[in-house]
Amino acid sequence: MPDSAQIRVHPVTGTIMRQGVPAVLNPYDLFALEEALQIKDRLGGRIVALCMGPPQAEAALRKALSLGVDDAVLVSDRAFAGSDTLATSFALASAIRQVGQEQPVDLVFTGKQTIDGDTGQVGPGVAKRLGMQLLSYVCRIPILDMDSQSIVVHRWTERGGQVLQSKLPCLITVLEGTSEGRFASLPEMIRATRQPIRVWNRQAAGIEDLTKIGLKGSPTVVGKVFAPSRRAERAECIEWEQDQAGKAVSLLWEKIRARQPELVEKLSGTNGGENGQERVSE
Amino acid sequence: MSESGGKPAERKGAARRKAALDPRLAEYRGVWVFVERDEQGVHPVSWELLGAARELADQLGTEVGAVVAGGAEESLESHCRDAVAYGADRVYQTVHPVLAGYRNEPYAKLLCELVKKHKPEILLLGATSLGRDLASSVATTLETGLTADCTELAIDRESRALAATRPTFGGNLLCTILTLNYRPQMATVRPRVLPQPKKDHGRSGQIQKEEIDLSEEEMVTKLLEFLPHAGGDRLDLSLAEVIVAGGKGLQRAANFSLLEELARALGGEVGATRAAVQAGWVDAQRQIGQTGKTVRPKLYIAAGISGAIQHRVGMESSDLIVAINTDPNAPIFEVAHYGIVGDALILLPLLTRTVRGQAVAAKTIGLEVYSSS
Ligand SMILES: Cc1cc2nc3c(=O)[nH]c(=O)nc-3n(C[C@H](O)[C@H](O)[C@H](O)COP(=O)(O)OP(=O)(O)OC[C@H]3O[C@@H](n4cnc5c(N)ncnc54)[C@H](O)[C@@H]3O)c2cc1C
Numbered sequence: 160m161p162d163s164a165q166i167r168v169h170p171v172t173g174t175i176m177r178q179g180v181p182a183v184l185n186p187y188d189l190f191a192l193e194e195a196l197q198i199k200d201r202l203g204g205r206i207v208a209l210c211m212g213p214p215q216a217e218a219a220l221r222k223a224l225s226l227g228v229d230d231a232v233l234v235s236d237r238a239f240a241g242s243d244t245l246a247t248s249f250a251l252a253s254a255i256r257q258v259g260q261e262q263p264v265d266l267v268f269t270g271k272q273t274i275d276g277d278t279g280q281v282g283p284g285v286a287k288r289l290g291m292q293l294l295s296y297v298c299r300i301p302i303l304d305m306d307s308q309s310i311v312v313h314r315w316t317e318r319g320g321q322v323l324q325s326k327l328p329c330l331i332t333v334l335e336g337t338s339e340g341r342f343a344s345l346p347e348m349i350r351a352t353r354q355p356i357r358v359w360n361r362q363a364a365g366i367e368d369l370t371k372i373g374l375k376g377s378p379t380v381v382g383k384v385f386a387p388s389r390r391a392e393r394a395e396c397i398e399w400e401q402d403q404a405g406k407a408v409s410l411l412w413e414k415i416r417a418r419q420p421e422l423v424e425k426l427s428g429t430n431g432g433e434n435g436q437e438r439v440s441e
Numbered sequence: 442m443s444e445s446g447g448k449p450a451e452r453k454g455a456a457r458r459k460a461a462l463d464p465r466l467a468e469y470r471g472v473w474v475f476v477e478r479d480e481q482g483v484h485p486v487s488w489e490l491l492g493a494a495r496e497l498a499d500q501l502g503t504e505v506g507a508v509v510a511g512g513a514e515e516s517l518e519s520h521c522r523d524a525v526a527y528g529a530d531r532v533y534q535t536v537h538p539v540l541a542g543y544r545n546e547p548y549a550k551l552l553c554e555l556v557k558k559h560k561p562e563i564l565l566l567g568a569t570s571l572g573r574d575l576a577s578s579v580a581t582t583l584e585t586g587l588t589a590d591c592t593e594l595a596i597d598r599e600s601r602a603l604a605a606t607r608p609t610f611g612g613n614l615l616c617t618i619l620t621l622n623y624r625p626q627m628a629t630v631r632p633r634v635l636p637q638p639k640k641d642h643g644r645s646g647q648i649q650k651e652e653i654d655l656s657e658e659e660m661v662t663k664l665l666e667f668l669p670h671a672g673g674d675r676l677d678l679s680l681a682e683v684i685v686a687g688g689k690g691l692q693r694a695a696n697f698s699l700l701e702e703l704a705r706a707l708g709g710e711v712g713a714t715r716a717a718v719q720a721g722w723v724d725a726q727r728q729i730g731q732t733g734k735t736v737r738p739k740l741y742i743a744a745g746i747s748g749a750i751q752h753r754v755g756m757e758s759s760d761l762i763v764a765i766n767t768d769p770n771a772p773i774f775e776v777a778h779y780g781i782v783g784d785a786l787i788l789l790p791l792l793t794r795t796v797r798g799q800a801v802a803a804k805t806i807g808l809e810v811y812s813s814s
């Protein structure tokens with residue numbers, strides 16, 4: 160049995176923060192949080208939820224607390240305004256190092272991506288900055304052994320799963336749909352509303368170099384924002400009478416065939432035999 | 442881009458754009474593509490990127506580089522030649538046993554070293570599980586700008602910078618992002634967003650061997666095993682030629698079988714909206730759109746799908762789009778080529794029968810009759 164007191168689990172939970180937009184916990188981060196909570200259920204340890212964003216982001220952290228997180232830190236400073244993913248990962252990595260001063264950090268969890276920032280860049284960036292092993296798109300953690308500091312994960316790829324073995328500390332980005340989320344219990348919800356959330360400005364987060372954060376620390380700049388152009392013409396709609404559905408569908412299929420004649424060729428090769436019985440009389 | 446704390450205003454971007462490029466950065470030349478491959482082959486997104494890289498390089502008057510790396514697989518040589526055929530002028534070929542099977546650490550090291558040595562101005566990767574993992578690490582190590590999941594790549598005339606356009610604000614707007622004072626300028630692009638270029642075996646290019654110092658002992662993360670997805674080589678939705686997709690309008694999980702039957706008759710695959718996925722009617726792997734897959738089939742049939750922008754960005758470059766919807770004002774009719782206003786639960790089975798009849802007829806009568814009609 161591992162000595163549970165030694166285990167420190169530390170999920171980074173975060174969400175896109177824009178002024179005026181109510182802060183909700185990024186749904187992808189709920190999966191990350193659940194993964195961390197399951198490890199805590201199994202092996203004990205402490206979970207610190209960390210979020211960089213404006214003061215409203217407290218709501219997301221309260222939610223994390225109600226689900227069983229031990230401690231929550233909001234990293235918030237005007238100097239972070241305009242941060243792109245590179246600057247965000249710098250600030251978060253710095254804050255995680257601060258947490259590490261209080262207690263060693265064995266694992267950092269992030270979501271696969273944020274719901275509307277949607278880049279999936281922050282987690283891997285934090286890993287690089289902290290020099291941690293990066294395990295991205297993880298869908299299962301079959302082995303975690305604190306004594307030997309070793310971990311085995313299944314990493315999702317388009318073609319199949321990679322089984323990777325690594326050493327702590329590492330940063331895991333969690334694939335969505337890995338496990339059912341949990342609901343907060345009433346006592347936990349009450350505790351969550353009472354528990355103070357620590358707010359760190361950039362100094363508290365250990366950031367001295369102002370050129371690494373905010374606009375200055377962001378290599379990417381927004382050139383322009385515009386609405387996607389619409390195609391000029393609308394669809395050509397097949398007109399049909401109530402009881403003439405069959406005819407309308409035949410007409411539609413004629414049109415499809417005329418536009419994509421090679422489809423018909425393929426069909427006769429692949430499907431003809433299988434559906435030989437289903438001849439439709441016309 | 443993380444939009445933490447609000448975005449810089451447009452004026453800021455323009456102001457920075459005027460500043461002359463640091464001479465150190467001007468040394469960076471060439472448009473590179475990281476070729477994603479394994480023993481089974483090259484991910485098509487790499488060829489799509491080479492097509493885009495070719496156009497960008499021609500505009501910049503520079504060359505296209507392709508990075509091809511792996512263990513000692515036999516296929517590697519032919520992948521290098523393919524890279525040339527798809528548009529590369531120069532292929533940087535690295536073979537090392539540690540590079541057999543993707544792992545972040547050795548690949549990030551390789552790519553960072555190659556970039557530092559040869560200084561490309563642009564570096565493109567596929568927005569796949571591999572490309573995103575690798576691109577983020579490399580961009581962080583090199584401390585440069587990376588724009589994820591782009592839908593369009595161009596050159597900004599004023600600054601000669603890469604103008605990388607991606608959906609933002611939940612897909613309702615597009616945003617063009619520039620990396621002005623850092624090199625290389627990095628971007629990932631999703632599979633099937635860009636057209637696949639023609640393969641030209643007559644093209645010539647140079648294949649250049651690059652050494653790397655790696656040792657397995659130093660690798661902290663070990664690749665123990667690879668477990669192919671259940672169901673063998675299940676077709677990847679983004680490569681399907683025909684997709685029959687359904688949404689909330691299908692009303693019940695059971696009705697998804699109507700899509701399956703039509704898809705089978707057409708030799709295609711079933712896709713879905715996020716609403717259908719969230720209702721638990723279909724597997725999340727089938728979701729098409731901003732937070733799902735981007736597809737570009739020859740035929741896309743959308744049944745009971747309203748056509749929200751987040752869905753459209755994933756399918757609007759399909760060759761032929763057909764929409765079935767009870768609401769004549771549904772936005773899906775703005776992107777569809779053909780539409781039919783009506784109940785999908787009635788029309789889908791009819792269409793399946795028509796298609797099957799077609800298949801039988803084509804087989805028994807012979808194709809000539811049909812192709813000449
Ligand atoms: C950040 C973000 C990311 C998102 N990402 C995605 C994404 O990747 N993919 C995605 O699809 N969505 C995505 N969405 C959700 C998207 O905004 C829409 O909510 C969703 O696409 C709607 O799905 P739908 O068309 O199935 O449902 P609805 O919008 O409810 O449309 C149902 C349609 O069915 C029609 N209908 C009803 N009955 C019938 C019938 N019997 N026969 C025929 N038609 C019928 C109705 O007229 C209606 O047009 C995202 C949203 C956000 C905010």
Ligand SMILES: Nc1ncnc2c1ncn2[C@@H]1O[C@H](COP(=O)(O)O)[C@@H](O)[C@H]1O
Pocket residue numbers: 171172173174175185187188191209210211212244247251268269270271272273274276277278279280281282442443445
């Ligand atoms: N401001 C932030 N604070 C805390 N975590 C964040 C923040 N931004 C991103 N993350 C984490 O990084 C993941 C990927 O984010 P992104 O790169 O923006 O798609 C998210 O799922 C979060 O877990």
